[in-house]
Amino acid sequence: MEAFALETLESVGSLRAEWDDLLARCPGSPLFRTPEWVLTWYEVLADRFRPLVLAFRESGRLIGLLPLARRRDGRRIEFAGEALASGDHLGLVARAEELDRLWDAAAGLLEPELRRARVLRLAMLDRGPEVEAARRAADRRGWTVVASAGIEAPVARLPSDPEDLLRRLRKKRRADVRRRRRDLEQREGAAFSTITGAEDVGTGLEILFALHAARWRSRGSEGTLGDPVKRRFLGTFCRSAAERGWLRLHVCRARGRPIGALLAFHRDGTASYLQSGWDPEFRRYGVGELLVLFGMEEAVREGLRWFDFLRGDEPYKARWSTETRTLVTLEAACRLPGRAELRLRALASGLRRRLRARLAGDRRAEGGR
Template identity: 30%
Template sequence: MIRESEVTPEPQLSQWLRVDVVHELSTLARMRAEWDALLDASDAGPFNAWEWLYPWCRRIAPDRRPLIFTARDRTGALVGLMPLGFELRRVMGRLVGRLAFLGETHIGSDYLDVVARRGQEEAVTRAFANALRETHGSWDVLDLTDLREDSLTVKVLRETFPDLEVGVTDRYVCPYETFTPGEPFDAFLKRTGRRDNYLRRRKWLEKQEGYRIERTEAPGALAAPMTDFFRLHAARWAADGGSQGIKGKGVESFHRDATQLLAERGRLRLYTMKVGSQAVASVYGIVHRDTFIYFQSGYDPAWRNKSVGLVLVGETFKDALEAGLTEYDFLRGTETYKSDWTTKQRRTVSVRVHASTGAGAWFTRHESAARSAREVLKRVLPEDTVERIRRLRRRRAAV
């Protein structure tokens, strides 16, 4: 049986880097300033931020043990992080020791990965891979999800574990758009599939008494717009059995924490469309370097025919262009409204490492068999029955 105490690697030197591990939440809580400085000096994605992962540990996975690899240079400066967590899963009566990224579940974290200072990505990633190899006897499965498909980590793990099974599978398509610096909003609109409808709907809304769009960024001003956001997001998905993106009070508590922390860093953009005193649409966005991240949204179904969601998304594009940002990222999902605004896509992948025999291999076979069984059911059951089951699962998950 695997014991959690066995997962911690001994401190080691890899060339000029010292690799250590953080496995206490209290230590993670004190790392914010150092973590933020490293993220700013890296090319890592937005959901590798301390402001995202620390509240995830507290609100979503308090029972998962942090196992955060750190790399420091000769001066003691932090030059790399690999934010992992360890859990023991009991599957069909069998214990499986699993290592995975912090932030992997419940909250839609795309582009998880190693965080490394620019120019030092190769050395840092290899140092962490070597440390993982040193501890392989204490975990059964290394399960890393939602990396960008061109992630250096995937390549390095394949090279570091030639004697183990290293499987890479596709995850999500992420639509995005880039802007030419200084590009006017009108010029951008002309190359979208939404221009005419957006302009017509916006013109009608602007004639309504009390119409306005409020942008909230200040940490002390989030309570009311976040309440509006949760209400509108839930209303948008109620007819479909509930949201898959924000399920239950625990996830709402996470987002209350995360938005507060992101706002303290100047990273949050919360847009609320109002008509009179009524909030009718909301967009929850994050700014990461020169990119606007469209994270989630919601709208009042009674206003659906007025295209309030379409107009508010258009206004976030306008705001991003006027702020001098050069990219807009819709994250995972290929919904039609995203393709109408964008022309580019990137993909995410997952990578799983385990021995060819033993608990890790058994865990993978068990998951594959369960997935195949679900696919068979989808093919043989009537479509409306499958949809009812899906909605029931969403409602149970929300509870």
């Protein structure tokens, strides 16, 4: 097996056709490991990160790809596509049976890098075989490794009939959702539509950005889409996604104007729900939840198998999901400064957890009295 590193955007881009071919041989590979997501991220964040892509060939054929990035300050190596863009389900692009030997080969390439950078941060890995393979590779080299407790990422296995989505809810909740959708359509003249074409991306994203900001302003916050760099990333990626047929920007209009928008991507049997926003004036209708239902119904009609809510344990996700995946962050170091940083961070994290537990216990005791 040949293992090598690519360190420029041009050299990484030259692998695009092989990258697509590799993804086709790895069913279920997430949206966030595609060249569209990763190359857009490298391009938009070029002033903060430098590419470091580890590639693996066997008999001349690409069998694995690990998209990483060096921070410009040189202190850390991490997954491409996570910082700012909030990509989930990150990791190696490879077949499951190749994970152990490819992570071991990756660790061999990364060891010299970690003599210069303090920490390797692998965020938003799916708990399971890949986390175990990465950890074994680090342990074999005697690296210090710290793992996070994990973040929930709810998903829904989609039925074959859109009507079955509502049947999953409790009877009272099901009746409430139906009533709110009927009232929104009859009283406000609401209608749902979907933007899929690259020519409409600019208009659609302006709607999303405005409604996202309005929703969060009503809660005294700015939301997550105010950053102009993040907006540029989404604009560029959405155009690429539209060209591939992945874009689904669902919009709800009422009283002659947009009142809600939900951004999702349909790829390889999965709908990935990235962002949404709605007009607080229509809060009583629960426009956000109605958009989620519409997005799930459209995914069912297209024959998709999964609706991925991505990271976060918000209550509405629990209502619609059928299972939960866990996203884990591994951090590793092989030199004293990095090892010390990780150990201090782990100690501080443990102290915070114990303090929160003690405060929660004190509050329960006070409530009991």
